[in-house]
Amino acid sequence: MIRLEKVTKIYPGTNVPAVNDVDLEVQKGEICVLIGSSGCGKTTLMRMINRLIPITSGTIYIDDQNILDIDPIELRRHIGYAIQQIGLFPHMTVYDNIATVPRLLKWEKKRIDERVDELLNLVQLEPAQFRHRYPRELSGGQAQRIGVARAMATDPPVMLMDEPFGAIDPINREVLQDEFLKIQSQIKKTIVFITHDIHEAIKMGDRITLLDAGRLVQFGTPEELLTNPKNQFVKDFVGADRALKRLDLLKVRDAMLENPVHCHESDDVASVAQAMREKGLNFLLVNDPRDRLKGYVTLRDLYDQSGKVGDFTKPMTLTVRPEQNLKDALSKMLTFDIGIVVAVDNDGKLMGVLNTMTLAQVVGQTYDEHGGRWGKITAGGKIL
């Protein structure tokens, strides 16, 4: 449907190609996601397809027709175009915005009326309520829906979407993505879809094209990218991001070691020190009689002493709560340069311990779930 052959773009006044020798084929009815960090050339690549940016060398075909043989204005009227900043015309109502291209194509009024209502229903906005609103009277999510509706106005077979849900809050973005996928399953457009969010790429893409510095690094289904990353760059792009995202979603509770080793403040110093030596522990958590965390003792402090452990306990200044997310906990650990944080509940009761090892375990599961090669990393030192 869309075929790129050796497409290169060098902006005037630069030597470095923004897009470098890209071959790509987008199948009819598929969503092809272009992904890469900013400046990788994905937007340039997309804007060459509707000739907003002239191609330096190479050829782009739509339905086997060289796009240079089509008048650019005509070409654009038959390619849907939706962008992150939406670009609704502020001086026009929702109706006029959606009707823009049908009017350019000189549709009859009745046909335009019907189409606008149909599209508003499709993007789940009540026509009677929204038809005559101005863009400033819309929420971000509503405006984004209108932007997509405008791009679909003339039912173009091809659509270009540059981070169309990028400016929406995460919850609404999920909703819009789901809705759009539902719509796409009915309308089966050929779509080039730009994102920098690997989550979105995996969710939306039938195929993903990963770009780096203007070059196509890997092209394949989301599965292929995850299970068979071509090189370290792909691995980093797919993996690191996912793991960190996962930290955002998980709670301390999910990763902490429950019921950690501890002692009681009224315990005898000599016997606690003995037990620590046997278990090879350099420090130990201390609870008060009501099982609340009092602090910790180190083996060195207990050396050759006698009495109650409580007398040698130092307070624990940094704790986290089980319901905090792992990213916060990790950030605290990094900020204060400690390898371990203790989780206590609102009453100060000792709930668990979180250390870098357990964190790595959770991140390891993320890889595992999605077929990464390394599998689970477990605690416990030497395996034999």
Place this chain on the structure above:
Amino acid sequence: MKGSLNKLSGGGRAWTLIALALAFAAGAWFESLGFFEFTKDNTDEIWILFVEHVQLVLISSAISIGIGVPTGILLTRGFMRRYRNSSLNLLGICQTVPSLAVIAIAMTYLGIGKKTAIFALVIYGLLPIIRNSVAGLANVDPVILDAGRGIGMNPRQLLFRIELPNALYIILAGIRTSMVINVGTAAMSFLVGGGGLGDLIFSGIAMVDPGYMLAGAVPTAALAIFLNWFLGKVEGWAISPGLIYEQSGASDI
């Protein structure tokens, strides 16, 4: 929007009272200067000069708009953009020349008469219109231009359907400034035989006859105030309600 309008009109009532009181005081003072008596005796002549004045303003402003807006459009097109700053600077310098001097210079080439007056008024009225047209068009959000281009508008459609409607507020503000200034400047047309209410003002000054002078000055001031109000209304009608919030951000230049 409605709320603020109501508030305005509520405050407006107090202002109206104050204005009425001031007008009454001014009226009493003008009466003592012989303004009303003169006006009553010379209504026909004042009316003729008033109409002449309005003609001067309307003709010269129409020409200024006819030249200024297209020039502003040209200066924001890609191929002309590099001349934009130098053109605006040049116009800025022209504007610093006092209006009287512009009229005098025009007279040396065109002689005496309405044409000279109109020519000078056109030149003097151009800058605010060109400058605001350029500012208005240059400030249109590039994102909506990209959207317009991306969905297949040609340059002409882009200009008339997207750029001008969005720049309209600033352009109209420039036209309003230009026309209101023009009303005052047009009074000087008398000096080159262009007629208008300046006839009464300058003769009144020359004869040290305040009543005579006021018979020219008061209608001139009233015309300027009316024009300012009327053009404000026009802006309200012409500008899309969708841009209403952006208006508060823009300012007259």
